Amino acid sequence: MSPTYATRDQTAEQCRPFFLDAIARLAPEVLKSLFEEVLPTYQEVVCYSRARLPMTDEIVVWADRFHLNEPWILDAALDVIHAWRLRPQSVRRDRWPVALPFDISGNWPWGVLRFEACWESPGESRGMARRRLLNAFTDALDSYLDEEAAKIPADYECVPRFRSLQKHLEWLVWYQVKGLNFSEVARLTQYGTRTVSAEVHAAAELIGLRLRPPRRGRPRRK
8 A cells, every 4th residue: 555644743643543542452441540530520510511621630640640641642531531421321431432543544646657668679689678668667767756755745754554553552552551661562562672662662752642751670560
């Protein structure tokens, strides 16, 4: 599939739901804590508008506990709380009420490479024709790539492949929320520690999440 290009903000918006989904699957204690410890503090709040739902100390403490104190995650948590308040019997407690994009790759509207040439005459040997045609095709290909690259806005970047991104976001959950260090994530996933560290840092930067400080010794129990 051809690569897709988007701004960093657009890519972050597309990828964040997959991080939240990974949290729900790999660290169910996050939503459990939000439901059992934070939601009760909102039960007495008289507010039927999500936009007016206040940010309480309890939800900030919850976010700090799981190293998820980012504005966009707090907004997602308020969305969950609002849904639970409005439809307590119909909204699942183990999932974020966000829609996952079917595919973050999409299709960039590339132009079509067109190249026409032929064997000029019987007097031209096969080897000479091959060299000439290859040179002509290489020139046409370079021109095509230059023209297509010029169409991409300067602030656009290549969107990561979905399967790789999903895997790296899961590594990020293991590190950020579950408290594993890079070596432990590497053993769990059977990848090298340097690879895990690099991809976790890249995934965190992509979605706008500050990595927690490294923790020495064994990870704390949840």
